[in-house]
Amino acid sequence: MAETxxxxxxxxxxxxxxxxxxxxxxxxFAFKIKRKFVIPGVILVFILMLSVSLLIISYTPLKLFIPGxxxxxxxxxxxxxxxxxxxxxxQIASQDKYIEAIQHIMRGVEEATELESGHGxxxxxxxxxxxxxxxxxxxxxxxxxxxxxxxxxxxxYLNAPLDGQIIHGADFKKGHYGIDIAGKKNSAIKAIxxxxxxxxxxxxxxxxxxxxxxxxxxVSVYKHNDKLLKxxxxxxSAGEAIGIIGNTGTLTDGPHLHFELWYKxxxxxxxxxxVF
Numbered sequence: 001m002a003e004t005x006x007x008x009x010x011x012x013x014x015x016x017x018x019x020x021x022x023x024x025x026x027x028x029f030a031f032k033i034k035r036k037f038v039i040p041g042v043i044l045v046f047i048l049m050l051s052v053s054l055l056i057i058s059y060t061p062l063k064l065f066i067p068g069x070x071x072x073x074x075x076x077x078x079x080x081x082x083x084x085x086x087x088x089x090x091q092i093a094s095q096d097k098y099i100e101a102i103q104h105i106m107r108g109v110e111e112a113t114e115l116e117s118g119h120g121x122x123x124x125x126x127x128x129x130x131x132x133x134x135x136x137x138x139x140x141x142x143x144x145x146x147x148x149x150x151x152x153x154x155x156x157y158l159n160a161p162l163d164g165q166i167i168h169g170a171d172f173k174k175g176h177y178g179i180d181i182a183g184k185k186n187s188a189i190k191a192i193x194x195x196x197x198x199x200x201x202x203x204x205x206x207x208x209x210x211x212x213x214x215x216x217x218x219v220s221v222y223k224h225n226d227k228l229l230k231x232x233x234x235x236x237s238a239g240e241a242i243g244i245i246g247n248t249g250t251l252t253d254g255p256h257l258h259f260e261l262w263y264k265x266x267x268x269x270x271x272x273x274x275v276f
Contacts (some may be wrong), residue, residue, distance in 0.1 A: 010082040070124055099199065158192045158274045159239045161222060162257045166276055177267040178221065178260030181276065189243035192220050192274065195233045197242070206258070207248025217265075223258040224249050236238065 015038070019029040033041065057063050083265045164183030170176060195212035197214025198219075201207050208225040236242055247255045 098240075159190060160274050160276055161190055161192055161220070161259050162187060162245065164257070164276070166271060167256065169271060170267070172267060178223075178258055179270050181257045181259060182255070183245050183257065185245070185255065187245045188241040189222050189245060190227060191236045191238055191240050191242050192261075193218075193222070193238045195236060196230050197230045197236065198225070200228050200230060200232045200234075203249065205249050205251045207252065208243065208246065209249075210242055217263060219262040221260040221262070223260075224252045224256060226255075 013035045013132070013200045014032050015035065017031040017033070018027055020027055088238065162183045164180045164187065166179050167182045168180035170179050175191060189210075191212055193214050195214040195218075196215045197210060199209065199211040206223040208221045208228050209221065210225065210228050210230065211219060211221045213219055222243055224246055225243035226248060227244050229244070230242045245255055245257055252258070259270055261268045263271065
């Protein structure tokens with residue numbers, strides 16, 4: 001009985017936890033607890049800490065650092081991002097091939113390219129013609145079938161790119177795929193119709209060059225500009241200024257505009273479609 005009473009008294013013993021000021025020994029905080037509540041108290045604190053830790057891990061990005069943790073939502077997000085990146089890569093590849101085709105046009109290559117698109121992917125198809133049809137197309141002295149092409153394109157009128165005089169006509173046999181127009185100094189170069197700028201940059205041979213993509217597979221190219229007023233990707237209206245007449249590039253012997261008109265990757269004689 002005496003031993004039991006002694007154990008009971010020990011359980012009823014109280015402990016005091018005190019926090020003191022290190023210099024003045026002033027009591028800042030005190031906490032009393034009985035011996036019998038020490039172990040349950042420690043367990044309770046442990047449970048609380050464990051619960052808080054689990055909540056923090058569950059509702060914060062910390063869970064991503066747990067080895068082997070499989071977050072379904074995060075995996076779904078990664079899959080969507082991978083698909084998005086793949087689509088972007090396809091679009092970039094399509095744009096690269098399109099720009100390559102525009103560059104071929106501006107360099108005046110005889111073998112034109114035609115773009116075909118499908119499900120976000122672009123393919124390039126080489127258009128080849130026999131010798132007889134090529135000679136027919138490249139003969140600048142024969143007027144183009146402007147009425148028929150105008151009907152296919154769906155246009156009735158094209159603005160003149162420059163108020164000036166034609167000094168050199170188109171000669172497809174010699175690789176001159178456009179016309180040269182002389183104009184006054186600082187004259188504005190204007191868009192022949194509405195479209196989007198698909199190329200606006202400098203090249204050694206053609207200087208400051210800008211190309212516009214118009215509806216119905218028509219492209220217009222303006223070379224040797226003193227300066228360009230529009231950037232790639234810009235939408236322009238018919239008659240809007242896109243450059244200033246100049247003499248840039250090596251393939252020029254004086255201030256003028258070299259202007260080209262292409263329909264479905266085939267060069268046209270601008271003089272057959274525009275009144276200068």
